[in-house]
Amino acid sequence: MKPVNEDVQHRILLxxxxxxxxxxxAGARIDRIASNAHASKERLYAYxxxxxxxxxxxxxxxxxxxxxxVALRADAVADFVGDIFDxxxxxxxxxxxxxxxxxxxxxxxxxxxSDAPAGKVETLRAAQRLGLVDTRWDPExxxxxxxxxxxxxxxxxxxxxxxxxxxxxxxxxxxxxxAATRIIQPR
Amino acid sequence: MKPVNEDVQHRILLxxxxxxxxxxxAGARIDRIASNAHASKERLYAYxxxxxxxxxxxxxxxxxxxxxxVALRADAVADFVGDIFDxxxxxxxxxxxxxxxxxxxxxxxxxxxSDAPAGKVETLRAAQRLGLVDTRWDPExxxxxxxxxxxxxxxxxxxxxxxxxxxxxxxxxxxxxxAATRIIQPR
DNA sequence: TAGACCAAACGAACCAGTTCGTTTGACTTT
DNA sequence: AAAGTCAAACGAACTGGTTCGTTTGGTCTA
Numbered sequence: 373m374k375p376v377n378e379d380v381q382h383r384i385l386l387x388x389x390x391x392x393x394x395x396x397x398a399g400a401r402i403d404r405i406a407s408n409a410h411a412s413k414e415r416l417y418a419y420x421x422x423x424x425x426x427x428x429x430x431x432x433x434x435x436x437x438x439x440x441x442v443a444l445r446a447d448a449v450a451d452f453v454g455d456i457f458d459x460x461x462x463x464x465x466x467x468x469x470x471x472x473x474x475x476x477x478x479x480x481x482x483x484x485x486s487d488a489p490a491g492k493v494e495t496l497r498a499a500q501r502l503g504l505v506d507t508r509w510d511p512e513x514x515x516x517x518x519x520x521x522x523x524x525x526x527x528x529x530x531x532x533x534x535x536x537x538x539x540x541x542x543x544x545x546x547x548x549x550x551a552a553t554r555i556i557q558p559r
Numbered sequence: 560m561k562p563v564n565e566d567v568q569h570r571i572l573l574x575x576x577x578x579x580x581x582x583x584x585a586g587a588r589i590d591r592i593a594s595n596a597h598a599s600k601e602r603l604y605a606y607x608x609x610x611x612x613x614x615x616x617x618x619x620x621x622x623x624x625x626x627x628x629v630a631l632r633a634d635a636v637a638d639f640v641g642d643i644f645d646x647x648x649x650x651x652x653x654x655x656x657x658x659x660x661x662x663x664x665x666x667x668x669x670x671x672x673s674d675a676p677a678g679k680v681e682t683l684r685a686a687q688r689l690g691l692v693d694t695r696w697d698p699e700x701x702x703x704x705x706x707x708x709x710x711x712x713x714x715x716x717x718x719x720x721x722x723x724x725x726x727x728x729x730x731x732x733x734x735x736x737x738a739a740t741r742i743i744q745p746r
Numbered sequence: 747t748a749g750a751c752c753a754a755a756c757g758a759a760c761c762a763g764t765t766c767g768t769t770t771g772a773c774t775t776t
Numbered sequence: 777a778a779a780g781t782c783a784a785a786c787g788a789a790c791t792g793g794t795t796c797g798t799t800t801g802g803t804c805t806a
Binding site: 395467476 | 585654657661663697700704707708711714716718734744
Binding site: 380411412413414415418 | 784785786787788
């Protein structure tokens with residue numbers, strides 16, 4: 373049951389991602405999405421039932437891409453935080469979309485699979501069995517804190533926390549990884 | 560200088576805070592703000608020049624309250640993270656407002672003073688001199704990470720991260736404080 | 747009387763979503 | 777190959793409702 377023209381639908385989805393990530397659900401404008409996608413509103417509503425449905429489609433797309441992008445290996449748990457940090461700079465729209473959705477109360481179902489949160493918790497458990505992560509941590513709580521460390525500057529309310537200077541950035545990254553190392557360190 | 564009736568202006572400000580914290584700048588409705596404040600729109604626009612100005616006034620109010628609410632003492636740096644965690648549950652509107660403002664690109668100037676970020680960085684430096692915090696940390700980077708740890712669950716995109724069960728909450732809180740303890744530990 | 751206040755209404759702009767008439771392209775029939 | 781058919785793609789214009797910000801007319805109080 374594939375859509376008649378996947379190309380147009382895809383262009384609308386990408387345009388919607390840029391719009392929603394920039395302006396949020398309430399601030400986004402359907403006209404801008406259609407026009408930036410070089411499509412008509414009629415086409416947009418042919419493929420997506422309404423604004424909220426389009427938002428959810430973008431949210432799902434970003435959620436999957438997001439969890440796929442940051443991989444967790446049992447033998448490199450601290451580096452995982454560095455990867456998250458890098459990703460928050462490479463693809464800021466991912467975190468922005470998740471944040472808009474959370475504030476707007478749009479339910480978001482994390483993907484299932486090995487790259488999903490549940491899979492990452494399992495990997496943390498494996499790292500604990502290998503003696504690479506302190507076994508006293510609840511892996512679920514630990515995962516939340518690791519994500520939070522990686523996003524510390526992206527989420528910081530203080531303006532200018534996301535620095536442009538590469539030197540500052542690498543010092544932030546190193547701090548996050550070093551903090552993660554100290555946290556997981558068995559003793 | 561002073562408004563003719565501070566009471567009405569204050570009611571509008573509090574109503575605006577609830578509205579903006581819930582719906583954001585674009586989603587907030589001026590009519591709702593006025594009506595919930597038991598005030599007329601005419602009064603609202605008598606005291607605040609436009610929607611954006613009202614938003615900025617709310618943002619400043621929240622920013623001051625926010626930094627005032629969480630105190631940092633040199634001899635209780637890890638507990639500071641616990642205080643942040645508690646505050647994220649007690650006054651979620653503070654973090655929500657700061658987050659809406661960041662996403663919407665509304666500039667936010669943190670307050671100045673001893674409770675402000677700059678003052679807290681100084682306190683961290685003092686804690687380092689007292690040998691309570693590892694001196695290898697850049698205090699500014701450390702502060703961002705401590706805030707981030709305290710907000711780890713409030714900022715988590717995973718729905719249900721903010722738990723209602725007091726047991727789960729206290730385990731989250733303990734994890735955040737324990738992680739902070741490990742991070743700052745001199746060695 | 748002056749000014750703080752309110753309810754109501756207004757206007758211009760805006761916005762989500764629909765309708766409608768036209769075009770395109772693939773497939774058939776002659 | 778020309779003509780006919782049909783469904784989907786499409787753009788432009790339209791609709792009904794909403795929103796911000798302003799104005800008006802009036803009450804109350806110092």
